[in-house]
Amino acid sequence: MKRLSDVKRIGYGAMRLTGPGIIGPPADPDEAVRVLRRAIDLGVDHIDTSDYYGPYVVNDLIREALHPYPPELVLVTKVGARRDDAGAWLPAFSPDEIKEAVHDNLGRLGVERLGGVNLRFMDGHEGSFEDQWTVLADLRSQGLVCELGLSNCTPEQVKIAQDIAPVSMVQNAYNVAHREDDDLIDALDDQGIYYVPFFPLGGFSPLQLGTVDEVAAKHGATHMQVALAWLLQRSPNILLIPGTSSVAHLEENLAAARLRLDEADLAELDAIAA
Template identity: 65%
Template sequence: MTDISKAGTYKLGDRTVKRLGYGAMQLAGPGVFGPPKDRDAAIAVLREAIASGVDHIDTSDFYGPHVTNQIIREALHPYPANLTIVTKVGARRDDKGAWVPAFAPDELRQAVHDNMRNLGLDAIEVVNFRRHDGLHEPSEGSIAKEVTVLAELQRQGLVKHIGLSNVTLAQVEEARRIVPIVCVQNLYNIVHRNDDALIDALGADGIAYVPFFPLGGFTPLQSDTLANVARKLGATPMQVALAWLLRRAPNILLIPGTSSVGHLRENLAAADLDLPADALAVLNGIANEKAAA
């Protein structure tokens, strides 16, 4: 079995977690809506993740909605003492599965309580405010009102730490003037590198950066260069993409998601993959290929 501690650890709030975690989004049905086709398989993936040493799970009550958190509770509750569960608020789903912004104070408070209820928690370790406007790229605008609501819930003891998702550096700075921020979760991978400067700025302040869609998300990464490097290393392109992220910066925490035990094991095996200097140099140029295309 892969020893994911080889990938190192990083602080998340007042905890230290292994840098390879698990994202639970794919445990819901197609389009992250409704129940999974095989609930037992979803439970098996979660239990395999914990058995493999994963101590950081990313989720949200708007996955399903409610479904993913309920499966996490069924599979893992009572939770291991070292397990850090991170959730996010800022959206809801309509009856057709569309993603609808939910930024109002009452919506944010209700979302935190829904996460607590469905996960079976009295307090949530980390809650990310997700700036959700239908895009996976951040847009400018104040987030002070929303962060202030989460800060109030933190003072009430319902939220231990606060993070942000789909935000700009200016929004991170604005939020940090209100409350400490322990992590930022934005779109980033070997091809999509708009957040290079943000990652480095956060790392200088000891703040974790958690890339969503580390493997491309709904449109998996496609690169001949990536495939060629993987072939030479005897690995899969996705393992190489994850290993590159682990090398990119020590404050990056990974949460690749899957509904398959086999794919979970493949993802976690990225911890064993060493990237020689020549391969790393080639991989660093993939983003430039995209820009030139």
């Protein structure tokens, strides 16, 4: 199975292939299938998903659209959370729930082995997780998971996990305006660990977004393309998983790989965080 070290740097995050609030089916299921198939046509070889998107909606769509999967496709999922009937995000974090969630993802996606599994911490989680990570390490030893990662985590949690089993990836919130993980990204790069940012445009002020728009206008690009291009140039260990429910937007996101920001652009964008 292809590993993260072999995938292209822009993949696809499938979370948006649902209804509002990441609950229920998409308004246009046929377009959702087209998005997934177009992603493969354009060379995407890394899809990020989870059983709790929908819940179950996204994984069912992925299987409908793409199974049997191209041999080069890496499917990465997340465990540690669940949704209630009102759409709230709740922990599903016991060792038994972690094990069950991995097997559920395997079954729903129709694969014998997952390319990756991220252990997802709820906001503010401060308790131990060694038992949960050990469960994932055991599933990896059984050949059911290729690589392991942490999501919404702290540097200290990365260190604790590393003492039990290798961490291949970290998935946290990060973008050009919100750079609390700068030191973590550099430390992970030194260790050969990938960093997968989510919310590449989350939490921008109008002033910050205006700066991104100015750089975008210079290149004839969109602000999202500039935000993605900045992330690609920020560090070589960053992998991207921008999500969309639109074929046109998918193509726009993938085109960001061809956008090269110059030193003046980078200086202007780096000033946003200050």
